[in-house]
Amino acid sequence: MPATRQQAVITVSAALDLIQAAIAEGDRIGVPVSACVVDTSMSLVAFARSDGATPHSADTSRAKANTAASTRRPTGGMTEDLALPLAVATGGRLTNIRGGSPIRFDDTHAGGLGIAGGTPRQDAEVAEAALSRVGAQAVPGAH
Numbered sequence: 001m002p003a004t005r006q007q008a009v010i011t012v013s014a015a016l017d018l019i020q021a022a023i024a025e026g027d028r029i030g031v032p033v034s035a036c037v038v039d040t041s042m043s044l045v046a047f048a049r050s051d052g053a054t055p056h057s058a059d060t061s062r063a064k065a066n067t068a069a070s071t072r073r074p075t076g077g078m079t080e081d082l083a084l085p086l087a088v089a090t091g092g093r094l095t096n097i098r099g100g101s102p103i104r105f106d107d108t109h110a111g112g113l114g115i116a117g118g119t120p121r122q123d124a125e126v127a128e129a130a131l132s133r134v135g136a137q138a139v140p141g142a143h
Contacts, residue, residue, distance in 0.1 A: 009039040010103055010110040014134065015046035018103070021130035022115055023050050033117035033126055036061040037103070038069050040111055042093075053117045059092070060116035064100030064123070066093055069112025074139060075100030076120060099123025104137040 010018075015037035022035035032052035037045045042065075049058055067075045067086075076098030078086065083096035098120035103111045113130065115123040131138065 007040055008108045008110050009041075010037060010045055010105075012045060014105070015111070017134045018113055018130050018136075019046050019048045021133040022113070022126055023048060025126045025129040025133075026050055026115075026117065029118075029122065029126070031118035031122050031126070033115050033123070034058045034061040035126075035130070036065040036114040038062070038065040038112050038114075040069055040109060042066045042069050042112070045111065050117065057116035060095065060097065061099070061114040063087075063093060063095040064097060064114030064116060065112040066100075066114070067095055067112070068100035068102045068114065070094065072102045072109055072139070074098070074102065074124070075114075076124065097123075099127055101127040101131055102139050103131065104139060105135070107137065 019035045026033035032050035034049040034057035036047045078096040099115045101113045115127045
């Protein structure tokens with residue numbers, strides 16, 4: 001049995017494309033957002049905050065990206081009995097607030113995208129639009 005395994009991760013170029021698409025979609029709907037992309041191990045790959053986005057949206061977008069990358073599911077779908085304990089147990093590194101999406105290319109999990117700055121619904125819509133613009137696959141049950 002091999003002692004190592006290969007793991008696909010999103011490239012910086014693709015992460016920056018996602019960030020630009022998210023910022024553009026936020027601008028289109030009139031919502032300044034923070035957009036964060038992490039790889040499959042929750043390491044930061046790219047981040048940007050629109051002019052006018054709230055300072056705390058930076059932390060929230062990272063938590064959403066981390067959650068989507070580590071669970072491979074969109075944020076916002078956990079039951080109430082898990083949602084708060086998840087945030088508390090991870091010191092706020094993970095969250096159940098909508099706006100986080102796993103990133104998949106060619107059926108390969110590559111990381112997580114987190115959007116914050118609007119309502120949870122707006123954040124989820126911005127994430128979905130950004131993923132669509134760069135050709136990433138939607139995850140079943142997303143948003």
